Amino acid sequence: MSTPAATADLDGADRLARIEILTPISVVVPTYKEVLNIPLVIERIAAIRDEHAIEIELLFMDDDSNDGSVEAVEQAGREWARIVVRKQNRGLSPAVVDGLREASHPVVVCMDCDLSHPPEKIPDLVLALESGQQFVLGSRYVPGGTTDDDWGLFRWLNSYVATLLARPLTSAKDPMSGYFAMRKADFDAARHLNPIGYKIALELIVKCGIENVGEVPIHFSDRLHGESKLSLKEQLKYIQHLRRLYIHKFGTAMDLLQFLVVGASGTIVNLGVLSLLQWLGSLEALALAAGVGVSVISNFLLNRRFTFSYARAGNPWKQLVGFIGASAVGMVVNYAVALTLRSTLLEDVPYGLQFAAIAGIACGMLFNFLGNRFIVFKKRHPGATKKPAPEPGDTAL
Ligand SMILES: Nc1nc2c(ncn2[C@@H]2O[C@H](COP(=O)(O)OP(=O)(O)OP(=O)(O)O)[C@@H](O)[C@H]2O)c(=O)[nH]1
Ligand SMILES: [Mg+2]
DSSP, X not given: OOOOOTTTTOOGGGOSOOOOOOXXXXXXXXXXXXXXXXXXXXXXXXXXXXXXXXXXXXXXXXXXXXXXXXXXXXXXXXXXXXXXXXXXXXXXXXXXXXXXXXXXXXXXXXXXXXXXXXXXXXXXXXXXXXXXXXXXXXXSSSTTOEEOTTOOHHHHHHHHHHHHHTTTTOOOSOTTOSOEEEEHHHHHTOOSOOOOTTOHHHHHHHHTTOOOEEEEEOEEOOOSSSOOOOOHHHHHHHHHHHHHHHHHHHHHHHHHHHHHHHHHHHHHHHHHHHHHHHHTTOOHHHHHHHHHHHHHHHHHHHIIIIITGGXXXXXXXXXXXXXXXXXXXXXXXXXXXXXXXHHTTTTTSTTHHHHHHHHHHHHXXXXXXXXXXXXXXXXXXXXOOSOOOOOTTOOOO
């Protein structure tokens, strides 16, 4: 995936301008078993400090690696570099958030320790902040951005799909990047941070209400030392994370979308159950009734688990009765709307009956949704946040 990096690697004499950084910067580096990379990061940051005469504080946020990382920082003997050993609330995103809290300068930069993110781009990130961006990503996917050549199809596709899924949340080309800069004040203003897994930049962009995200092209090189900590489990967490961010950003519209997806899954359950019973030789009337019954229950359980997960503490039996009641009212609305439209507006229209039925289904579903959202699964406290109930493994920050 490498392309000519005309602008990515401007260096020395090729530079069009020299950037003077006026403000001190805190660089936050989450680490887990990065003992071989730590000295390299410190030396490259030292070179930037010297070249640009910037005051940089370097904070390694280490999850108790116990691999000599602490000693490596001490041996480097740079008073501006320190390591914080974390023993609780472990994980990449919590480590980054703690580091951003700990940072003492007005501009914060976050980057990986494996030197995938070239520290030499820090001045460019800060310049982009200065020229009006609220948040700046070191990006692989803007023109001039590159990755090492050996990215296989699977890795590339994986990254592409992950980025595509984040598209409704931000138009940034590389929101998966762990290399970014922002003002400390914007971070301090973030509310309800609850990042899961690896995508801390995406969390911050959404939760800090960032409108303009700038991107500076970088060459993303593969790690030289140590092992990747990005597992399949982390990738699954990403889906969970996305769902939360969608809920945060789109509120009730997201509830409706989940309700519709659950409704569609109910159709599949219904057809599956009735086909199975038919195959087993059951009476058709019984197969039809069982299809409806099982799909109502599966819809109820899925909606309670996902669409209206904030109400999971409520009495399930009462909710089940309410859910069936709302579905029954929805059916009546469906029928009444279809009948009325057919005998008025759609009386002499070709396929009028079908159009009337579609309008009936839409109104019935909407009614069903509203009944569930605002009556059956209503929020107990008017000021309650839209945050879903904590799930096992969550890291509330
Ligand atoms: N504090 C802390 N840091 C972590 C944790 N997991 C990963 N990191 C650090 O986060 C950064 C990114 O992790 P990587 O393993 O490089 O993940 P990746 O860049 O997606 O994977 P690669 O492509 O293999 O580099 C590195 O600096 C890691 O040391 C963790 O649980 N806690
Ligand atoms: Mg990495």
